[in-house]
Amino acid sequence: MKQIDKTGQTSGLKIAGISLMLMMLTALAGWGIYAIPAPVVDRMLESDLRLRASQLNQHIASHLHDVEATFKHAIMDDHDQEFLELLPETSEIYRFKLFDRNGRVFWSTRAPDVGTTNTKPYFQEILATGGSYYKHEEKPIAEVSGLNHEVMAGSGKKTCHVAEIYTPVVIDGEFLGAIAFYSDITPQRDLFITRVRWSLAVLSGVSLLALTAVILVIYRTNRRQVRDLRARAAKERELMDDQLRLAREVRLLGELNEWLQSSRSLDELFDMVSRFMTHILPEAEGSVYVYSNSRDVLDGCASWNEGSHKAHIHPEGCWGLRRGRTYEFGASEIDFICEHAEPHDGRPYFCFPILAHGETVGLLHLRAHDGREEAFHDSKKLAQLCAEQVSMAIANVRMRDQLHDQSVRDPLTGLFNRRHMTETLRKSINRSQQNGSPISLIAVDVDHFKKFNDTHGHDAGDMVLRAVGSALEQGCDRDEIACRIGGEEFMLILPDNTPDDAMTRAEQVRQAVEGISVRYGEKSLPRITISVGVAHYPAHGVMPQDLMRSADDALYAAKDKGRNQVQVANFGAISASTAELSGQKTPETKGARKSAAT
Structure with missing residues (x-):
């Protein structure tokens, strides 16, 4: 009997120790769930945003007419201005600034920034030596462009998390200036922190559940041992079976969670x-x-x-x-x-x-x-x-799925955006190179859209763009996709279409848009027409940029001939686009495009 009492006391002390450990683990898990996710997510976001900023920097430099003239003398043509003004609409940034090598702002999405000078040490110590600078801080909601401040204020939030990334502009080893990007990372940050906390909570819950179950099993086993020592062997076997079942269930639950999350x-x-x-x-x-x-x-x-x-x-x-x-x-x-x-x-x-x-x-x-x-x-x-x-x-x-859909869709028309179009066109060309299937690309531009906007207002212009986008999407079948690449410009990718079929589809699209009737308020808007350019792979280009440029050249040819018509690219478009990429001017490059657009 003394041996039984001693065994019961020892088991009781063990249970008390395990209970204390369980409470400590619970407190530690609660602290970890609250404290760990934020710095981890911030580090991940910083790495991702630095990479995106570097890519945006290269994107801007590649689209400026003369990078050195822009950053040394603040010289920009109309195309540069238009491209810079449209960039926030086609990317996740809501604000950016261009600095010369002395830190003076010569262009910004916010006019009051122009003429100010960045005198912070990091500009000369980091940016001037080719490095990038990252800063993350909370700012008032009113500081962030593009947010519905009334909705945000109703949600109780008064600040947003803003990431500032400064990237240098270096040409041939010479530091010309820098570009600063501002991004609102509040939604992504909150989402990722919530996910990490949920994951930690689930893992902690499963672990604590297992520990609790083990404590209960030990306690019941001790009571059984005290009551009847002669049934000890049978009870131990039963305990072992329970532990194995519990371990199997915990393992399966962990595996289920891991597989489901992937x-x-x-x-x-x-x-x-x-x-x-x-x-x-x-x-x-x-x-x-x-x-x-x-x-x-x-x-x-x-x-x-x-x-x-x-x-x-x-x-x-x-x-x-x-x-x-x-x-x-x-x-x-x-x-x-x-x-x-x-x-x-x-x-x-x-x-x-x-x-x-x-x-x-x-x-x-x-x-x-x-x-x-x-x-x-x-x-x-x-x-x-x-x-x-x-x-x-x-x-x-x-x-x-929602985040992926938002990343590849144009918010105004619901069509795919330029990034998705470029990726799809590249995949289609690779598939065509393997099986020899034809590909056609149709470029579409709404005629006189700027004049239409100036006359009827931007709301009416948005209605027109949505109507045109709906007509283009309805004209797509099977693997065909319609994209809005910016402004009033659209493109259609038609895999497995012969040149004759593509021309027929282009004319059908033109007629469908011409037949659209858009009502704005209590009146009908003027008739909508489009100019259409068609290019075929591989006749008009074997690279995505060549094929897009050929279709674009055909589009401007349609505008030159009076608009509201379809034109196919000529076979000189490949060499013309190649010459333009190398910096040479051809009769079918920039000058011809500007004259066609006006």
């Missing part, structure tokens, strides 16, 4: 869920439903363990969705069957609403196998954890 689409995510749930909850069959875009029904996405799912179910037909919390059939004296569980054979089941950022996005339905009802009821907590894992994964995939 899924690239919802289809891939649901396939992973089906495979993991078969192993995590073998005593239950299950299915997953997700709200459709219209939010009126839920679509069946996956099922496992001999379960099945319906194509569509109504949210009112599930008691879990109607009550907004987990519904367990078979746990109460009086139960009601969900419509989606029909036909029902009396087996217990769970309905877990899947939540993402406070919004219900789907349903996880689990039903016990015959003869496994007791084990099924015991698995409720594990099933709830699985539902939470699926919830976070769906939220991450949807948010990633």
Whole structure:
């Protein structure tokens, strides 16, 4: 008996020590979840923003007519001014400034900055020696251009996180000046910090859950040992089985979380869920439903363990969705069957609403196998954890899809932007080089758009651009894409189209735009016409920039001939574009383009 008491006291001290350690780990985990993400995310954002700023610096230098004249004497032509003014609209920066070598601002998106001088030490010590300078600080919301200040103020935020990146302009080893970029990184920073905190919270929660379970198992084992020493061997085997099961569940939950977070689409995510749930909850069959875009029904996405799912179910037909919390059939004296569980054979089941950022996005339905009802009821907590894992994964995939869509779409027209167009054209050319399929490129420009804007206003101009973009998008089929590359300029990529087919499609597009009627207020706007240029691969270029330049030359040829017509590029366009890239002037380069545009 003394030995038993001694064993109980020793076990009690161990349990107390483990409890103390668990509390310390909990406090440490809470501190880490709050303190660690911000500096880590800031370091990641700094590295990414430095790279983007360097690329923007090269982009600006490559588009200026004469870089040395611009930074030494502040000489810029109309094309340079237009390009600089449009740059904030086509990139994530909301403000930037150009400095000469002495730190004086000679051009800025904000007129009051012009003429000021940067006398900070880093300008001469870092920038003048070829390095870049990065500064991150919080600024008032009113300081950031392009934000809806009323909305931001309503959200309770009074400041934004702004990144300032200064990059040097160096030509042939000579320091000519610098460019400063200002970017509002508040959304990205908050998003990444939230994701890191969630990830740390999940990992910490799983670890603490495992430690808590181990403490409970040890405590129960100690009580069993004190009551009956002769059953010690059997109880130890039972303890070992429990530990193995718990370790397996924790391992599977960790693997499930890791795989779900790396899924690239919802289809891939649901396939992973089906495979993991078969192993995590073998005593239950299950299915997953997700709200459709219209939010009126839920679509069946996956099922496992001999379960099945319906194509569509109504949210009112599930008691879990109607009550907004987990519904367990078979746990109460009086139960009601969900419509989606029909036909029902009396087996217990769970309905877990899947939540993402406070919004219900789907349903996880689990039903016990015959003869496994007791084990099924015991698995409720594990099933709830699985539902939470699926919830976070769906939220991450949807948010990633939204961010990707925002990065490749033009916000005004909804068409793809210039960056996506360039990447798609490059991939199409590589594919054509492998299989010999034809490619055509159509350049589109709205006729007299500047005059139209000056006469009817920018709001009416935006309506025209949206209408033209809609007509171009409706004219695309299969792998064809329509892009807005800037201002009133658009392009269409037509893979697998012969030259004759491309010319026919170009004429159809022209006629479709000509037939558009746009109403602004209580009146109809004047007729819209476009000039169209067509180029074919490889006849008019084998590189993306050559093909785009050929289509652009054909577009300006259409303008020279009276507008509202389609012109195909000539075979001299390749050499002309190549000469222009090398700095030589040809009759079909800058002078001809300016005359055509005016």
